Amino acid sequence: MSAVQTTRAPEPVLSLAGKGESVGDRVFRYLLLTGLVVAIVFLVTLITFVILRGLPRLDSRIWQNMPTLRKPEMAGAQSAIMGTIWVVGTTALVSIPLGVAAAVYLEEFANPKRRVNRLIELNIQNLAAVPSIVYGILGLGIFVRGMGLGFTVLAAALTLTLLILPTVIIATREALRAVPQSIRHGSLALGATKLQTIMRQVLPAAIPGIATGQILALSRAIGEAAPLLLLGGLAFVTFNPDGLLSDYTVLPIQIYNWISNPKEEFRILASATIVVLLVILLAMNAFAIYLRNRFQKRI
Amino acid sequence: MTETTSRVHLTTSAERLASFEPVLDVRSLHVFYDDFEAVRGVDATFGRRQITAMIGPSGCGKSTVLRCFNRMNDLVPGARVEGTLTYHGMDLYAPEVDPIEVRRRIGMVFQKPNPFPKSIYDNIAYGPRVNKMKLNELDDVVQQALEKAALWDEVKDQLDKSALALSGGQQQRLCIARCIAVQPEVILMDEPCASLDPLATAKIEDLMQELANDYTIIIVTHNMQQAARVSDRTAFFTAEVDEAGVRYGRLIEMDDTQKIFTNPADQRTEDYISGRFG
Numbered sequence: 001m002s003a004v005q006t007t008r009a010p011e012p013v014l015s016l017a018g019k020g021e022s023v024g025d026r027v028f029r030y031l032l033l034t035g036l037v038v039a040i041v042f043l044v045t046l047i048t049f050v051i052l053r054g055l056p057r058l059d060s061r062i063w064q065n066m067p068t069l070r071k072p073e074m075a076g077a078q079s080a081i082m083g084t085i086w087v088v089g090t091t092a093l094v095s096i097p098l099g100v101a102a103a104v105y106l107e108e109f110a111n112p113k114r115r116v117n118r119l120i121e122l123n124i125q126n127l128a129a130v131p132s133i134v135y136g137i138l139g140l141g142i143f144v145r146g147m148g149l150g151f152t153v154l155a156a157a158l159t160l161t162l163l164i165l166p167t168v169i170i171a172t173r174e175a176l177r178a179v180p181q182s183i184r185h186g187s188l189a190l191g192a193t194k195l196q197t198i199m200r201q202v203l204p205a206a207i208p209g210i211a212t213g214q215i216l217a218l219s220r221a222i223g224e225a226a227p228l229l230l231l232g233g234l235a236f237v238t239f240n241p242d243g244l245l246s247d248y249t250v251l252p253i254q255i256y257n258w259i260s261n262p263k264e265e266f267r268i269l270a271s272a273t274i275v276v277l278l279v280i281l282l283a284m285n286a287f288a289i290y291l292r293n294r295f296q297k298r299i
Numbered sequence: 300m301t302e303t304t305s306r307v308h309l310t311t312s313a314e315r316l317a318s319f320e321p322v323l324d325v326r327s328l329h330v331f332y333d334d335f336e337a338v339r340g341v342d343a344t345f346g347r348r349q350i351t352a353m354i355g356p357s358g359c360g361k362s363t364v365l366r367c368f369n370r371m372n373d374l375v376p377g378a379r380v381e382g383t384l385t386y387h388g389m390d391l392y393a394p395e396v397d398p399i400e401v402r403r404r405i406g407m408v409f410q411k412p413n414p415f416p417k418s419i420y421d422n423i424a425y426g427p428r429v430n431k432m433k434l435n436e437l438d439d440v441v442q443q444a445l446e447k448a449a450l451w452d453e454v455k456d457q458l459d460k461s462a463l464a465l466s467g468g469q470q471q472r473l474c475i476a477r478c479i480a481v482q483p484e485v486i487l488m489d490e491p492c493a494s495l496d497p498l499a500t501a502k503i504e505d506l507m508q509e510l511a512n513d514y515t516i517i518i519v520t521h522n523m524q525q526a527a528r529v530s531d532r533t534a535f536f537t538a539e540v541d542e543a544g545v546r547y548g549r550l551i552e553m554d555d556t557q558k559i560f561t562n563p564a565d566q567r568t569e570d571y572i573s574g575r576f577g
Contacts, residue, residue, distance in 0.1 A: 180413070182411060183415060185371065185374070185409065185413070186414075186415065187415070187425070188371070188374065189402055189406065189407040189409075190406070190478070191399050191400070192399075193429070201415060205416055
């Protein structure tokens with residue numbers, strides 16, 4: 001094996017056998033797998049546990065009856081389901097126009113070279129990471145007390161709007177950015193104004209992305225209990241909201257309420273209500289995926 | 300090509316060169332992107348109902364100059380134009396000039412076909428609709444534009460189909476039809492055949508000869524043979540390097556195409572067209 005003979009043609013290979021996967025490689029692969037297994041196992045355990053525990057109460061009583069303390073077997077979560085629909089529906093109505101408007105401004109009008117705009121951009125991303133309880137304190141100060149809205153559906157919806165607005169803006173901007181620049185130029189070169197170009201070309205092309213981001217943001221809002229605890233959603237409510245200025249409760253708060261009740265029947269009811277909440281969340285996410293696929297195929 | 304197109308006499312290049320009526324005029328044009336001076340000192344005149352080709356190596360500023368004519372450079376942050384550009388004697392960069400109006404008269408076809416993700420019909424109708432043109436019958440406008448772009452026979456039965464389902468060559472003719480539907484006087488073409496195969500390219504080149512009957516065409520092309528085939532006049536640009544080592548573009552010479560390709564006045568033009576550089 002002396003280095004002098006390097007000019008000679010290599011000998012024919014007699015064996016292609018190697019050492020195979022080394023111990024280090026194998027350990028690394030199993031470590032990665034462990035990470036995945038831990039996440040999945042806990043999720044499956046949670047779902048199984050909740051379904052098994054809530055099974056005795058998973059029936060029409062949940063959405064047909066109001067909560068009651070005296071007869072646990074007659075208690076239901078109708079007021080919480082209706083409250084959730086009212087609060088999240090109002091949140092959607094307020095956050096869609098606001099979020100889209102902000103994103104269109106940042107993406108289509110703001111000059112990215114200006115320092116102010118870069119600062120705004122950075123802060124929107126920071127806002128998306130602010131804990132929700134902080135938004136609750138903000139909502140309590142501004143909407144409940146400052147504007148005198150009290151503990152109402154409107155105050156809750158406005159607070160949740162603030163909470164999800166950064167997420168909506170970021171998702172909408174990404175959807176707008178995915179619209180090719182050539183579409184904008186094609187439209188402008190035909191003598192369309194900037195407004196026409198945005199309304200007739202850019203926004204329609206971005207709708208699937210905007211809708212997906214909006215739904216995912218709203219499904220975050222549905223699960224929030226912390227900010228609403230500060231906004232008076234803790235109340236024991238035995239009626240459905242009848243307007244924006246009505247008292248309300250929502251599913252996460254109702255669940256929190258029942259979980260902390262010493263009676264076993266209420267804990268079972270809480271598990272059943274968690275299943276209802278999970279089903280609503282899954283349905284919303286499925287709808288978001290459906291929207292994305294459907295529009296992607298068309299274009 | 301199509302039975303529906305009225306077969307009027309097609310002008311030849313010689314006939315188009317016989318009379319020269321200036322449409323666009325450029326005097327000592329300089330284009331800046333922030334502090335970078337991309338184009339330095341261009342003087343040129345473009346004749347009505349002629350096809351003018353702008354040729355030259357990459358980075359010579361020919362596309363930049365083209366985009367000044369319909370104010371598309373306005374869309375680039377930091378872009379700035381010095382010198383005068385006039386359209387029928389009107390200053391294109393005068394403060395009262397609305398770029399929207401400019402783009403209606405001076406249309407543009409891009410390098411990559413860019414149909415809107417809409418139906419063929421809606422693509423053509425888009426320009427007339429956004430310009431709120433007074434139209435008796437939008438259907439007729441769409442048909443005429445598609446006929447002029449030699450696309451009508453291929454798509455007349457599928458006007459509501461997505462424009463994205465068309466082939467690349469068809470998409471580019473659709474973009475030309477879309478441009479015609481706004482009834483511009485000038486059509487700017489920025490390497491319109493760069494992404495097309497030779498057959499589709501030939502169709503577009505034929506189409507340009509027909510369009511020269513009615514429209515003033517300015518085409519930027521990398522392909523010298525294409526410039527020689529389709530254009531009446533040719534402007535040769537080149538990229539040069541200044542004392543500071545910065546590359547910039549400038550116009551070397553502009554003349555009848557035949558003269559540029561057989562007997563150019565400048566040595567640099569001759570070197571380029573004979574393939575010695577670029």
